[in-house]
Amino acid sequence: MNEGLIVVSPCDGMSCGQLALKRAGIKVDKYYASEIKKTGIDTTMKHFPNTIQLGDMTNIKYINGLLYTENGIFNIGKVDLLIGGTPCQDFSILKDINHETRGLNGDKSKLFYEYLRLLKEIKPKYFLLENVRMKKDSEKELNIHLGVEGIHINSELVSFASRPRIYWTNIPGITQPKDKNINFQDYKDTDFDYCKQFKVNKTPSRIRMWNDGKGRETIGNCNNITNAKKIGCITRKQDRFPNAGLIEFDGFCRYLTRREIELAQNLPLGYTEHLSYGQMQDLCGDGWTIDVIAHIFSFLEVEKDEEE
Secondary structure (H helix, E strand, O other), X not given: OOOOEXXXXXXXXXXXXXXXXXXXXXXXXXXXXXXXXXXXXXXXXXXXXOOEEOOOHHHOEEEOOEEEEOOEEXXXXXXXXXXXXXXXXXXXXXHHOOOOOOHHHXXXXXXXXXXXXXXXXXXXXXXXXXXXOEOHHHHHHHHHHHOOOOEEEEHHHOOOEOOEEXXXXXXXXXXXXXXXXXXXXXXXXXXHHHHHHHEOOOOHHHHHHHHHHOOXXXXXXXXXXXXXXXXXXXXXXXXXXXXXXXXXXXXXXXXXXXXXXXXXXXXXXXXOXXXXXXXXXXXXXXXXXXXXXXXXXXXXXXXXXXXX
């Protein structure tokens, strides 16, 4: 009988981890989430009301099976799975372009050390940490800290959006996901009335970004993805290079629709319907591509649910 996993998820966001576990057919007994962003917590509790929220991860301590948090003390015993994706801004390889690389010394990357602390305290059976492509020196340092080599997977294998990421895990035997050859054109919204709410305002900066649809010619332009098979990375701001890009629309251009963003991250349609467009962009930009994580979880040596 499958009793389900005990999962702890620092930097839980909108609980993409729970979605991935469900999609992989893996039963969860208790899911403990650490998140401070209200929109993330609200989204998680809307879809997974049994989630146990722990508050700020910097205030979590694990001692002899007890989890001490700002929201209480929990007797959780042994943890099966510790997952997380610590903030990526200070690790990103793109920092090199602007000569702003801070790597492991950056303010955002300090949460990596909080994850590492919890990993050492909890000693889970399995762990997973996700982050962006980064300088080789930073990646090597994370390899040493975590005791495993990072696995490079681009979400474009299971999505129409490029999202190169590194995954550190002790889950054995992980291979690259099968390329599903997903084409953005098969999912692009064409309904004018729906798309018009995402039309870009014609300001000087947006005119420069759009560049008459000619794409990336200078650092101030972004990609025209109107006819693209794959779009750029989903982030909070689409109209920057190399982010998602802009789409020709009604004499100018538009952003990705809410539906397109959810599909790009393999989210169930309507998962973020309770949020404003800006809020959902923020959460989706920080989130995981669900089918990549579900693929990784499929290698967990646990009993799978029959309804998979």
